Amino acid sequence: xxxxxxxxxxxxxxxxxxxxxxxxxxxxxxxxxxxxxxxxxxxxxxxxxxxxxxxxxxxxxxxxxxxxxxxxxxxxxxxxxxxxxxxxxxxxxxxxxxxxxxxxxxxxxxxxxxxxxxxxxxxxxxxxxxxxxxxxxxxxxxxxxxxxxxxxxxxxxxxxxxxxxx
Numbered sequence: 013x014x015x016x017x018x019x020x021x022x023x024x025x026x027x028x029x030x031x032x033x034x035x036x037x038x039x040x041x042x043x044x045x046x047x048x049x050x051x052x053x054x055x056x057x058x059x060x061x062x063x064x065x066x067x068x069x070x071x072x073x074x075x076x077x078x079x080x081x082x083x084x085x086x087x088x089x090x091x092x093x094x095x096x097x098x099x100x101x102x103x104x105x106x107x108x109x110x111x112x113x114x115x116x117x118x119x120x121x122x123x124x125x126x127x128x129x130x131x132x133x134x135x136x137x138x139x140x141x142x143x144x145x146x147x148x149x150x151x152x153x154x155x156x157x158x159x160x161x162x163x164x165x166x167x168x169x170x171x172x173x174x175x176x177x178x
Contacts, residue, residue, distance in 0.1 A: 030094035036105060037084075037091035043102035051133055053104025057111040058129050065112070066120035077112045081157065084109050089153030099147075099156050106160040110136060113164025118171055131170040135163035 035041070042056045043049045068076065084105045091103050114128040139147060139159055147159035 029090060033087050033090035034094050037087050037103040039104040039108065043100075043104040049101050049104055050107050050136060053107035054111050054129055054133055054136075056104070057108040058125050060108075061112065061115055062120075062122065062125050066115075066125075070117065073112075073116075077109070077116070080105075080112065081109050081161065084157050085153035087153070088156040092152065092156065103156060106157045107132075107136070109157055110160030110164040110167075113161050114167040114171070116164075116168055118168065119175070124171060124175070127171050127174060128167060131167035132163055135166040135170075136160055139163070140166060 038044055038049075039053045039056050042052050045052045065073065065076070088103050088105055091105075092098060092100055095102070111128065111132050114132045115125070118124050118128065135143070136159075140162075143159040143162040146162060147155050149155070150158055
């Protein structure tokens with residue numbers, strides 16, 4: 013049996029963590045779609061929500077989103093370092109978090125999900141205040157993720173307004 017010293021284990025563990033972070037941060041590879049990776053990431057998040065998450069209790073949903081938010085900060089930071097860029101466009105885990113914030117306590121029918129996707133993409137792309145300054149000023153994974161949370165809050169409020177009007 014071969015035994016590795018601590019010195020030999022370090023790079024292997026680091027390489028494994030980098031690869032895992034990139035895989036998760038890119039939405040299991042969705043972020044590598046060359047055209048509009050953020051939109052594809054949002055579509056993947058919406059599909060996952062529609063098929064698996066919309067049946068969760070409110071408490072379980074809040075716990076899941078809070079856990080994903082915390083994990084996504086570390087994952088996106090690790091992936092950005094591994095990819096050698098500050099905010100790689102391939103990192104779409106932030107779209108998952110932002111879209112799930114969009115859907116907080118909204119009806120989970122497919123029309124509302126579609127409206128959530130539309131409004132989330134609008135606010136994620138336009139980076140309405142305070143999203144842009146947060147994106148630029150917060151370090152690492154915080155900057156990658158928090159602007160999408162802001163977009164999710166705006167999208168949630170917009171969908172609520174549309175539902176109230178109709």
